[in-house]
Amino acid sequence: PLVLGIETSCDETGVGLVRGSTLLANAVASSVEEHARFGGVVPEVASRAHLEAMTPTVERALEQAGVRFSDIDAVAVTAGPGLAGALLVGVAAAKAYAMGLGVPLYGVNHLAAHVAVDQLEHGPLPKPTIALLVSGGHSSLLLVPDVARDVISLGSTVDDAAGEAFDKVARVLGLPFPGGPHIDRAAAQGSGTAVAFPRGKYDDGTLDFSFSGLKTAVARWVEAKEREGGSVPVADVAASFQEAVVDVLTRKALQACRQYGVEDLLIGGGVAANSRLRALAQERCDAAGVRLRVPRPGLCTDNGAMIAALGSELVASGIGASAWDIPADSSLPITTVHV
Numbered sequence: 001p002l003v004l005g006i007e008t009s010c011d012e013t014g015v016g017l018v019r020g021s022t023l024l025a026n027a028v029a030s031s032v033e034e035h036a037r038f039g040g041v042v043p044e045v046a047s048r049a050h051l052e053a054m055t056p057t058v059e060r061a062l063e064q065a066g067v068r069f070s071d072i073d074a075v076a077v078t079a080g081p082g083l084a085g086a087l088l089v090g091v092a093a094a095k096a097y098a099m100g101l102g103v104p105l106y107g108v109n110h111l112a113a114h115v116a117v118d119q120l121e122h123g124p125l126p127k128p129t130i131a132l133l134v135s136g137g138h139s140s141l142l143l144v145p146d147v148a149r150d151v152i153s154l155g156s157t158v159d160d161a162a163g164e165a166f167d168k169v170a171r172v173l174g175l176p177f178p179g180g181p182h183i184d185r186a187a188a189q190g191s192g193t194a195v196a197f198p199r200g201k202y203d204d205g206t207l208d209f210s211f212s213g214l215k216t217a218v219a220r221w222v223e224a225k226e227r228e229g230g231s232v233p234v235a236d237v238a239a240s241f242q243e244a245v246v247d248v249l250t251r252k253a254l255q256a257c258r259q260y261g262v263e264d265l266l267i268g269g270g271v272a273a274n275s276r277l278r279a280l281a282q283e284r285c286d287a288a289g290v291r292l293r294v295p296r297p298g299l300c301t302d303n304g305a306m307i308a309a310l311g312s313e314l315v316a317s318g319i320g321a322s323a324w325d326i327p328a329d330s331s332l333p334i335t336t337v338h339v
């Protein structure tokens with residue numbers, strides 16, 4: 001079956017087309033530049049941008065895939081979590097498309113979709129898989145017995161999300177929003193051992209994370225440097241901060257694998273695009289005999305293909321369609337895969 005996926009939880013209007021587990025189209029329009037001068041996503045601006053981008057992005061996806069509206073067998077949409085007004089635009093559009101085409105509607109969880117998208121690239125997810133989900137709003141370790149039906153939370157951040165820490169530290173270093181990719185690039189020119197930044201919850205035995213102490217430590221370090229009148233070594237600070245984040249993330253991910261006796265680890269979400277996280281995870285997985293799966297960077301950040309991928313998995317699993325009156329749920333819990 002051909003599944004249309006619609007994503008509008010934040011600032012990307014994403015439309016994907018997936019048949020089975022084959023990716024046919026992935027069209028993304030981003031309003032990120034309209035938010036950059038505010039240093040963060042402005043919800044009202046994002047909602048309006050989704051409204052304007054929806055129709056053209058759907059048409060672009062159909063064109064990419066070389067299919068017509070009448071070929072679509074089901075519509076999947078992000079029902080949450082995310083920005084309420086932004087989600088609403090996608091949910092309304094998806095209902096209209098599904099109803100107009102006379103096909104079933106599937107409201108899906110954005111976070112589970114960050115996990116499911118890997119199937120487009122690396123085939124069926126082993127059951128179970130441990131998933132490290134690291135994005136702009138979330139950082140969690142998940143036990144995933146079946147991404148269509150069963151996602152169990154093992155731990156999560158007690159304060160900032162990993163991506164949020166990247167974005168805040170980037171701002172301290174004078175790098176543009178969103179900061180993740182800029183830190184990644186700057187860090188490539190610096191040393192990860194230049195500054196010994198703190199690693200929150202490193203040895204506490206839990207599968208939780210904490211990044212707000214690290215963020216504050218970086219800000220203090222930079223302030224002190226500026227007070228001394230010295231110039232801030234941006235590349236070294238970026239690399240040392242990044243090393244602290246990915247050290248904790250990979251350590252806890254492998255701890256989860258060990259604890260649950262699972263030999264497959266998947267990393268998903270926007271921060272999974274980080275080059276140092278990918279490299280260190282591979283190194284540590286190799287040493288631990290764990291198989292690692294990470295989608296290519298374009299599938300890690302928000303997109304419509306991930307929503308179509310999870311929708312397609314629901315269809316394949318024989319799960320019933322959503323009701324026509326599903327709401328957008330800005331705080332949909334990670335354990336609710338579909339609504």
Ligand code: ATP
Nearest residue numbers: 135136137138163178180181184270271273274302
């Ligand atoms: P959520 O999925 O929790 O709702 P979101 O959808 O806003 O949040 P994503 O698009 O999944 O977030 O991820 C965006 C985050 O990923 C941003 O914080 C961004 O800085 C970060 N990011 C993107 N690329 C990189 C990179 N190369 N290195 C580090 N962080 C990155």
Ligand code: MG
Nearest residue numbers: 010011012302
């Ligand atoms: Mg975004």
Ligand code: FE
Nearest residue numbers: 135269270302
């Ligand atoms: Fe996301």
